[in-house]
Structure formats: C-alpha cells, structure tokens
Amino acid sequence: MNPKLKEKIRESLAAVLPITGIVLLLSIFLVPLEIGTVVMFFAGAFMLIVGMGMFQLGAEMSMSPLGEGIGVEMSKSNKIGLAAAIGFIMGVLITVAEPDLQILSEQVPSIPNSVLIITVAVGVGLFLSLAVLRIILKIDLSLLLMILYAVLIVFSFFVPKEFLAVAFDSGGVTTGPITVPFIMAMGVGLSSVRSDKNASSDSFGLVALSSVGPVLAVMILGCCYSPKDAVYSAAEVADVVTMKDVTRAFAMEIPQYAKEVFISVLPIAAVFLVFQIASHRYQRRQRRRIVVGFLYTYIGLVLFLCGVNVGFAPVGTMLGRELAGGNQKWLLVPIGMLIGYFIVKAEPAIQILNRQVQTVTNGTVSAKAMNRALSIGVAVSIGLSVMRILTGIPIQWIIIPGYIIALILSRFVPKIFVGIAFDSGGVASGPMTSTFLLPLCIGACEALGGNIMTDAFGVVALVALTPLIAVQIMGLQYKFKMKKQQMMTKPDDMLPEDIDTIVEFEEE
Template sequence: MRKKLKEKISEALSSVLPITIIVLLLSFTLAPMPIGTLMLFLLGAALLIVGMGFFSLGADIAMMPMGDQMGRKLGASGKVAVIALVCFLIGVTVTIAEPDLQVLARQVPAVPDMVIILTVAAGVGVFLLVSMLRTRFGVPLQYALIGMYIIVFILSIFVPNEFLAVAFDSGGVTTGPITVPFIMALGTGLASIKGKDEDNFGMVAVCSVGPILAVMILGLIYRSSEVAYTPFTIPAVFSSQDVGEQFLRGLPTYLKEVFLGLLPIVLFFLVFQMVSIRLKRRPLIKIGVGILYTFIGLVLFLTGANIGFMPAGHYLGETLAAGTPSWVLIPIGMVVGYFIVAAEPAVHVLNKQVEEVTSGAIPQKAIGLSLSIGVAVSIGISMLRVWLHIPIYFFLVPGYLIALALTFFVPKIFTAIAFDSGGVASGPMTATFLLPFAMGACQALGGDVLMDAFGVVAMVAMTPLITIQILGLFYQRKLKRTRDVTAEEELLLTDDIIDYTEEVETDV
C-alpha cells in the first residue's frame, strides 16, 4: 500500500508541478504577487500533490469498487421501480453534499442557497434515474443526448441572460471529485449486466444535464434584476504565521464538507452490503481503508485549492488585465488551461477507466492530451469573452451543435467518453483557479462579472466534447488507412466488440 501511495503522489507531483511553475514565472515577471499570496499558493500546491495522491489511491480501492458492486446489483435486479427510486435517492443525496455546489449556491444570493442546492440535487437525481433506464432499455446515448440538449436550448431562449451562464456552470460543478468516481463506477456496474462496451461511460454526461435544466427553471421563477455575485476578497496575509492561520481556519470547513459528501455513499453501500452484496471481511477492510484515504485526500486537496489557489488565480487575472494589453489574457489563459486540467483529481479516474475498459486500445495519454487541448481552447475563448464582452450563447450553441453532429461520425464509445469528460474536466480546479482568474480579469476591465466571467465552467465542460470526438475520428482513420492496429482497437472502433464476444461464446 505504501508503494502504491508513493506512486500516486509521484503522479500527482508531475500533474501539479507544471501549473505551479507557470504561476511562479508569471509572479516573477508580468504579475508580481504579494509574498503572502505566493506563500498561500505554494503551500496550497503542496497540499494538492499529497491530497491527489491519497484521493487517487482511495478511489482505486474504495470508491470505484463500491460503485461497481452497487451497479451490478442494481443491473441484475428485475424490479425497475425499486432501481429507479434507489438511483434517484443516490443522485440527490450525493449531490447535496458536493463541495463545488456549495460554492455555486453562494454566487447567486437572489436565490436562497438551499433552494439552489435542493433543486440541482433533484435534477441530478432525476437524470441519474434516466441514465439507468437508458442503459437498461438499450437507448443509444447519442439520441438521448440530442433529445436532452434540444430541450436545454429551447428552454434557454426564455431564461434571463444573468441565469444562463450560471445554469451551464452548474452542470460542471455538480459532477465533482466525490460524485464522479462513484457515478462512473455505478455506470460500469450497470453496463456489465445488460450494457454494451460504450455504456461503461455516459452516466456522468446524462447527470450533467439535470442541473442545467434545474437552474434554468429557477431563472424563469426568480427576477433577473436580483441576481448578483458575491465579490471575492484576497485575504490579508503578511507572515508565515498568517499563512498557517488561513489554512487552519479553513480546514474544519472542508473536513465537514468532505465528511458529509462521502457519508451518503458509504451509507448506501452499507445497506447494499447487508441486503445483497455481502462481501467478506478482508475486502470490506480494504474498502474501509480506501474510504479513509479518499477522505484525507479530498480534505487536503480542497483546502489547498480553495485557500491557496483561489486568491492566486484572482490576483493573477486582475493584475494581468490591468498591467498588460487585454489580448495577452488569451494566450496566457490557454497555457494555464492546458496544464491545469491535469491537476483535476477526477481526470485521473476517467483516464484509468478508459484504458482499462478498452484494454489499452485508448491510452491514457491520448485522452489526457485531448482534454488539455480542449480546456486550453475553452479558457482562450473565456478570456476573449471577458475582453470583448461576448455573450456565452454565441459559443455554447455552435459548440454543442458541433459536438452533437460529431456523434454521427465517430465510434460510439468516443461519444460516451467525450460527454463524460466534460463533467470530469470542470472540477474543483476550474472553480477555484480558472473562475477566479476570469473574475479578476473581468473586474480589472470593468466588465459584468456575472455576464462575462461566469461561464468558464460551462466552456471547460463543452470543448472536450469536441476534442475527444475528434480523437475518435483520428482512431477511425487509423483503422481504415493502416494495418498497424491492435485487435482491441479494431473491435472497439467498429462497435462490434459485444457481437464478437457473443459469436465466440456460441462457437465454443
């Protein structure tokens, strides 16, 4: 276990180090940073590295096995009504305690925090139920997504602009580091019973639509003139003692948030364990240790991100916008976006699951590169919006149209992975660094933060839908033009892996 933990921390170091170096270079050149803010950032980076290492190991030995076991039992059950109720309850309870959702709720003071939280949680619960039914009855993900986004964009015509960016942001923030590993594993477990290979993915994608619709409906109920955001203030830090106090002051908050976030998952698993799973003592102890690792990792990670990275992101955005030509924000934002996605904890979970499910036909590096390119493009567009005050609608509509059109030309599994990756990429690093970065730049340029800066999460959630499907086109072209293709790749890209398996079993 210690050896695996060292490996995970080493992987986390390689993921967090690039963005740390970039911030340091900017602080020494274009955006000189107060020493207190810089110390907060560096200590936050250290907590991120250790936290991500613990989280990754905990997800491997606890979160993924728990979700997989529960998904298998749900998939094998013949009582559709009971399965639907359980999926709805899981979606609601897990989402309510998602830390990123608490941040989103505080940004819209016109609506009581609990109203937003409960509405968004209900949206996730309903669409987790829908995702389960889609897998069970064999509805192609492609057509399900097209139908859902048609409803989203028709409804968006009537929603006040002030709510539009927040609505699309909510689809990303609710699929955070606590929910993503569990929901992905739940989908894998369900697919193992009656699903096809591509059904191992897509559950996060469907669940991301629920919050968007939920917040849009809120936007039709509440008056747009009341919508505002809570201004961010950089803490006054003058000494190493002040730095320590900031982290110690924030630590209890994240201890509570992570505990409440993991509690519903653990309770649901215990119920399943007593009723149907009935694992033996040794696997249960291993899962218990994994839950502890996950808890420690997320507490350290969220503390480092919120206390250390948020002030640095806001200060850099504000200083760069005030002290350099506005267009400089675009290339700098793209470089930051390219490297910061590797620091998202759930990205590592997705990459590993893709490689395992496809038997190495789609390597982690290929997915990671596609995600990095997608996020780089999204931050570049976001900085362009901040600079020129372009409504987000002008990017979301054509972006989703392109993503949905690509579903007709790429292998189905790439569509499922792509739409999952949108929710995975828009995690806590986006909420705690990229969004404050955009807010700081917007304030310095005198823009409307709610209209121009919000929407960063939505853009980060959209662009990987395109870049990963383009990766699918590349793999498809490789299959047609060369013989240097593995058996796994050929079966995967022709969407015949299930039929092929059944034929082999019949022949035997």
C-alpha cells in the same frame, strides 16, 4: 507512506505544479505579489495537493466498489422502478459531497449555497435515474442526447441571461472526482450482467446524462431568483506577516470545513451500511478497505476545500484583477490558454481516459494523440472564455454551435466513442478549472467592470464542451483507419480477433 497514496499525491502534484510555476513567473515579471500572498498561495497549493491525493485514493477505495456493487445488484433485481429510485437517491447523495460543486456554490453570488447544491443534486439524481433506465431498456445514447440537448438549447432562450452561464457551469462541476468514479463504476456494474454486443459501449454515458440534469435544474432555478441584485464578494488573501499567521489563517477555517464535509459524506456512508446489511456483498477485507477509503475521502476533502478557499482561489482572483486592470489586459488570452493547455495535460483523470481510449481502439488512437488534441482544445476553450470577458460575447454564441457540432458528430462515430466523448467532458473540467481558472476569470471581469454572472461564469462549461468534439474527431479517425485496414487486408490474411473487431465495428 501507503505506496498508492504516494502515487495519488504525485499525480496531484503533477496537476497543480504547472499552475504554481506560472503564478510564480507572473509574480516576478508581470504582477508583483507580496511575500505573504505568495506564501499563502503555496500553503494552499500544498494542502490542495495532499488533499486531492487522499481524496482520489479514498474515492477509488470506497466510491468505485460501492457504485459497481449497487449497479450489479440493480441489474440483477429486474425491478425497473426500484433501479430508477436507487439511481435518483445515489445521484443526490453523491452530488452533495462533490467538492467542485461546493467550490462553485461559494462563488455564485445570486443564491444561497445550500439552495444551489440541492437544486443541482436533484437534477443529477433525476437524470442518473434516466441513465440507469437507458442501460436497462437499451435506449440509443446518441438519440437520447440529441433530444435532451435540443430541449436545453430551446429552453436557454427563455432563461435570464444572468443565469445561463452558471447553469452550464453546473453541468461541468458535478462530474468531479467523487461523482465520476461512482457513476462510471455503477455503469460498469449495470452492464456487466448483460452479455450482448452493446454491453461495453452502454457502460459509458451515465456521466454524460447526469451532466444534463443540473443544467436544466439551474435554468429553472434561474427563473425563480433575481441575479441582477446580487453583489459578489471576492475572497481576499489573508494578511499575514509570519508563518504563525499563515498557520492560524488555515487552522481557523478547518473546523468549519470539517463539519460541512462530515454532513456531506455521512449519507453516503449510511448507504454503504444499509447496502451491506441488505446484500452481504462485501467480505471483511473489502469492508475494511471501503471504511478506510471513506476516511481518506473525508480527510482529503477537508484539506482540499480549506486549501482552495483560503490560499489558492483568492490568488487566482487577485491575478485576474491585476492583469485586467493594467495596460496589457489582452495578455490574459495567451496566459489563460497556456494555463488551460497544462491543466488538462496534467489532469490525472484525463490520463486515465486517454489510456482507456487507447485500449478500446487497440492502439489505433494513441494516448499521446488524445492528450495533444484535448490539450489544444481546452487551451482554445480558455482563450474563448477570456475573450468573452474582454468583449462581452454571449455564451450562447459559442456553446450552442459547439453542442450542435458534437451532436451531429455523434451520428457518424462508433457508439462507444459517443459515450466516452460525452463522459470525458466532465473529466476535463476537473478541480483545477473551478479552483483557479474560474476565480481568475471572476477577478478579470471584476476589474473590467463587467457582469460576473454573464461574462465570468461559463469557463467550466466551455472546458467541458471541448472533449465532446475532440474525442469524437478521434472516433472518426479510428473509423477511417479501420475502413482503410479492411480494404487493404485480405480476409484470408486476417487473424480471427481482427475479423471480430471489424464485424463489431460494422454492426455499430
């Protein structure tokens, strides 16, 4: 087996294993599950692990170099209109192929899947175009985010309440395992041509701005649909007796997902072909690597979606329904928080983020401290999500104060931390949130007789909100440590690189 693929599968196993262990314990002590249901869950988990590993390797081999290459060529062209148009087109195409969005669309009962996916894709495309213009024109990210989120907060009071949670969830799921590598690589490519002091900090922020577009787009869409009349049809676990039945249950669904994924990935492959013909950027070995990456992406995405929708998510819905329907429904809060703590702790993308922050701060803010802060923060956000289901608290009461706090913090932390924080919101709301926690909340809401559109949806949005605050608090910690170091260290005793770091920090 490819050593890199083996590494990615191990990372996926680390992300899925805590949930499978918790589900197994719940099935023993609180919610007895039939053997067939447990087997379907573990079969789905196995496909999810292999599929996610192949998919992440494929995205790394194909999406990242393609995104960086396009970013570099856009920056060299010096044609603002062309750069904005390419940003829009790539935002649309990449989002259509995003697995997290496809999973969310399957669970929203109000509108057809294709309508929701296209609406979100257009939103991402428009705001990715805006993000590209921000880097080229050197617009301050913090100021731009404050304006955009102020618009979202004001607009949220005019959107039907049944659609508000789904809108904020859409912003979280669009920044998933296929979108993040491409968009972040595009940002690196765009800023790499620049040599000014803000080039490194401006490479962050594309994901942050791309997350705003879908929220606004779905809010507008909510004014055109009537979610009150929607009926949610929960996916049920297939009734199986033998292992042959299990195999048949998955085999019957694979052709449909293979067709859908082919349609989603084909436009991106076409973009690569056109880009290579126009720029001749990649050598033969690079071209072969990217083509193999597309193959890994395709196979991995098919396995991922099939495993999630047939065996994994339905068990999450069932557990939520059973826990909420019993006499111990308040156990949902600690159980949800426990799952949230381990989900973010094991997310491969979160570990990459933590190492990135440790490198940027020269170890002043450690990966261990970041890991702990994000784990606690996401656990709290899951607890709040379950509390909303049990009490019916409107999502505005949590999401609006949260964003106000995050935006206020953005005026006091070093610029680079603002980009990292707002980018990390999408990273934290990874595949595990939409594949297990959202179905769990939907099942619980269904059992309690609540409104799924207003009460169950919103969990992805809350998970995406926490890192905005947590990372910026780390940024404040870094700021104070640098100030303290500056006060305690005499200039004559400082190394040249230390002086450069403090000078750059002062300028920020």
